[in-house]
Amino acid sequence: MTVNSNVAKVASLISEPSRAAILTALLDGRFHTVNELAHMARVKPQTASFHLKKMLDAQVVTAEKQGRHRYYGIMNQEVARVMESFLSIAPAAEIKSFKHASEDKAIRSARTCYDHLAGNLGVQITESLTKRGFIAEEKDTFSVTEDGKAFFHSMQIDLTSLKKKRRSFSHKCLDWSERRHHLAGALGNAILEKLLERNWIQRIPKTRAIKITPSGLKGLKDTFAIDMDRE
Amino acid sequence: MTVNSNVAKVASLISEPSRAAILTALLDGRFHTVNELAHMARVKPQTASFHLKKMLDAQVVTAEKQGRHRYYGIMNQEVARVMESFLSIAPAAEIKSFKHASEDKAIRSARTCYDHLAGNLGVQITESLTKRGFIAEEKDTFSVTEDGKAFFHSMQIDLTSLKKKRRSFSHKCLDWSERRHHLAGALGNAILEKLLERNWIQRIPKTRAIKITPSGLKGLKDTFAIDMDRE
DNA sequence: TCCATATTTCGATGATAATTGAAATAATCA
DNA sequence: TGATTATTTCAATTATCATCGAAATATGGA
Structure with missing residues (x-):
C-alpha cells in the first residue's frame, strides 16, 4: 500500500505529457527558465509554472532564483536515470514531420x-x-x-x-x-x-x-x- | 515531441495507484489471476481487468490463459527494472504488516x-x-x-x-x-x-x-x- | 444439461486534474 | 517614479479517467 502509492506518486509526475516534455528538456543537465520550458513543452507559462511547482514540491526538479528569472533543473542523477530507463521501455515513436x-x-x-x-x-x-x-x-x-x-x-x-x-x-x-x-x-x-x-x-x-x-x-x-x- | 509523449504514455501506466499496486504485486516474478490482483490492489475484478487490459496492450504485462483462469505476469526484466528504479527515488516506505x-x-x-x-x-x-x-x-x-x-x-x-x-x-x-x-x-x-x-x-x-x-x-x-x- | 466461478464488456457516475484568461507579485531598467 | 518583463496565483472551464453495478462470455464440474 505505502510502497505502491509512493511509486504512483512519483510516476504521476512523469506521466503527464507536459511534465514529461519539461523533464526530457531538462535532461540536458542544464537549467532553464520557466518561459523556455513552457515554449519547449508548447504550453503557456502559467501551465509550465504550475507543473514545475508540483515537481519542485516532489523534489524531482530543483530551482534557483536569479533576478526575476527562476532557473529550473533536474534534481539529481537518480531522477535522470529513471527518465532514461523509461525511454528504454517506451515504444519507438512514430515520426510525424x-x-x-x-x-x-x-x-x-x-x-x-x-x-x-x-x-x-x-x-x-x-x-x-x-x-x-x-x-x-x-x-x-x-x-x-x-x-x-x-x-x-x-x-x-x-x-x-x-x-x-x-x-x-x-x-x-x-x-x-x-x-x-x-x-x-x-x-x-x-x-x-x-x-x-x-x-x-x-x-x-x-x-x-x-x-x-x-x-x-x-x-x-x-x-x-x-x-x-x-x- | 514524439519521444516525450511515449514516455508519458508508459509512465501513466505506472502512475495510477491501482496499477502501481498490481505491478508491484507482480514484481515477485510470478503470475497471478485477475481476482488475486484485484484483491491485492483492493479494487473490484472489473477494475483490475480494466487496468490489466491497458497494460497488456502497452506490453507492460503478459498473460496466459489456463482454463477459466487468466494468469498475468510482468512482461520482461526491463519493465521490472524500471519499477525498481522508481523505488530508488520514491520516498521511503513503511514496513509491511x-x-x-x-x-x-x-x-x-x-x-x-x-x-x-x-x-x-x-x-x-x-x-x-x-x-x-x-x-x-x-x-x-x-x-x-x-x-x-x-x-x-x-x-x-x-x-x-x-x-x-x-x-x-x-x-x-x-x-x-x-x-x-x-x-x-x-x-x-x-x-x-x-x-x-x-x-x-x-x-x-x-x-x-x-x-x-x-x-x-x-x-x-x-x-x-x-x-x-x-x- | 444446469450451475458455479472467472473474466470481460458496457454504461453511468463522480472525482481528479490540466489548461488558460485575468490579475497579482516581483524584479529590472530608464 | 513608471514601464516592462518574468513568474505565480486564482478561478472557471473542460477533459480525462477510475470506479463499479449490471450483464455478457467463457470454462469447469456435477
Missing part, C-alpha cells in the same frame, strides 16, 4: 544524458575504451585499468580529483536508443567536458543533441579510433 | 506436473539451470547452451535421443502453485526420471506429491546448488 525526423536522428546519434555523453557517440567511446583495455566492465560500474590511467592522464583528465568527488565515479548508464551501456558518473562527465573544451563537440541550442565538429571528427578518430563520418 | 509477511511464506510443495517436476522444486531447478547458464529462456521454450550440453552429459542425460522424440523437447510450463515457468517437455521428463532413478526423490502413492529423500537433499545441493532443507 521531417523536422521531427531530423531532430530524432540527431538526438539518437549524439546527445548528452544529464551530464555525460550518450547516444551512438557515447556508446562508441565506451566501447572503444573497453576494447583497448582502458576501462573494464564490472557489474554496475566500469573500472579504470593501469593502461587506462595512462590514457586519461594523456587526455589531461585527473582521475584522483574525480574520485574525491562525492558522486559516483564511473557507473553504467543504459542508453535508450542504443540499448547498450555507456560510461556515466564523474568520469563520463569529465570526458564530456574535455570534448567540449577541445571544441570537438558542440551543444545544439535548446536540445540535448550534440554536434561533432570537423576537428572533432579527426580527434575522435585519432584518440578513440572512432569513425563517426560514416554515420 | 505482519500478516502480509506471513502470507509471503506461501505453501511450498514438490510434485509432478504430468510427467515432469513442478512446484517449488521444479521452479528451483529450472531457475538454477538458468542462472548457471545451462539453459536459456526463449519465448515459449528453454534452449540448452553449450555449457548445458556438458552439464546434462555429466548427469547422464542424452540430449540427442531426447530430441528424436516426437514430443516437445523443452517447453515452458506455468506452475499453478508457484506461478512461475518451469521446465517441461522431454528434457523436463528426463530430469524427473533421473532424479527418481537416483532415489533423490520418491513418488508418494496415490498423489502427485513428491518426497525428497535425505540423499536427495545432498544431491540437489551438490548438483543444482539448491538447499531444500531450509524451506
Whole structure:
C-alpha cells in the first residue's frame, strides 16, 4: 500500500505529457527558465509554472532564483536515470514531420544524458575504451585499468580529483536508443567536458543533441579510433 | 515531441495507484489471476481487468490463459527494472504488516506436473539451470547452451535421443502453485526420471506429491546448488 | 444439461486534474 | 517614479479517467 502509492506518486509526475516534455528538456543537465520550458513543452507559462511547482514540491526538479528569472533543473542523477530507463521501455515513436525526423536522428546519434555523453557517440567511446583495455566492465560500474590511467592522464583528465568527488565515479548508464551501456558518473562527465573544451563537440541550442565538429571528427578518430563520418 | 509523449504514455501506466499496486504485486516474478490482483490492489475484478487490459496492450504485462483462469505476469526484466528504479527515488516506505509477511511464506510443495517436476522444486531447478547458464529462456521454450550440453552429459542425460522424440523437447510450463515457468517437455521428463532413478526423490502413492529423500537433499545441493532443507 | 466461478464488456457516475484568461507579485531598467 | 518583463496565483472551464453495478462470455464440474 505505502510502497505502491509512493511509486504512483512519483510516476504521476512523469506521466503527464507536459511534465514529461519539461523533464526530457531538462535532461540536458542544464537549467532553464520557466518561459523556455513552457515554449519547449508548447504550453503557456502559467501551465509550465504550475507543473514545475508540483515537481519542485516532489523534489524531482530543483530551482534557483536569479533576478526575476527562476532557473529550473533536474534534481539529481537518480531522477535522470529513471527518465532514461523509461525511454528504454517506451515504444519507438512514430515520426510525424521531417523536422521531427531530423531532430530524432540527431538526438539518437549524439546527445548528452544529464551530464555525460550518450547516444551512438557515447556508446562508441565506451566501447572503444573497453576494447583497448582502458576501462573494464564490472557489474554496475566500469573500472579504470593501469593502461587506462595512462590514457586519461594523456587526455589531461585527473582521475584522483574525480574520485574525491562525492558522486559516483564511473557507473553504467543504459542508453535508450542504443540499448547498450555507456560510461556515466564523474568520469563520463569529465570526458564530456574535455570534448567540449577541445571544441570537438558542440551543444545544439535548446536540445540535448550534440554536434561533432570537423576537428572533432579527426580527434575522435585519432584518440578513440572512432569513425563517426560514416554515420 | 514524439519521444516525450511515449514516455508519458508508459509512465501513466505506472502512475495510477491501482496499477502501481498490481505491478508491484507482480514484481515477485510470478503470475497471478485477475481476482488475486484485484484483491491485492483492493479494487473490484472489473477494475483490475480494466487496468490489466491497458497494460497488456502497452506490453507492460503478459498473460496466459489456463482454463477459466487468466494468469498475468510482468512482461520482461526491463519493465521490472524500471519499477525498481522508481523505488530508488520514491520516498521511503513503511514496513509491511505482519500478516502480509506471513502470507509471503506461501505453501511450498514438490510434485509432478504430468510427467515432469513442478512446484517449488521444479521452479528451483529450472531457475538454477538458468542462472548457471545451462539453459536459456526463449519465448515459449528453454534452449540448452553449450555449457548445458556438458552439464546434462555429466548427469547422464542424452540430449540427442531426447530430441528424436516426437514430443516437445523443452517447453515452458506455468506452475499453478508457484506461478512461475518451469521446465517441461522431454528434457523436463528426463530430469524427473533421473532424479527418481537416483532415489533423490520418491513418488508418494496415490498423489502427485513428491518426497525428497535425505540423499536427495545432498544431491540437489551438490548438483543444482539448491538447499531444500531450509524451506 | 444446469450451475458455479472467472473474466470481460458496457454504461453511468463522480472525482481528479490540466489548461488558460485575468490579475497579482516581483524584479529590472530608464 | 513608471514601464516592462518574468513568474505565480486564482478561478472557471473542460477533459480525462477510475470506479463499479449490471450483464455478457467463457470454462469447469456435477
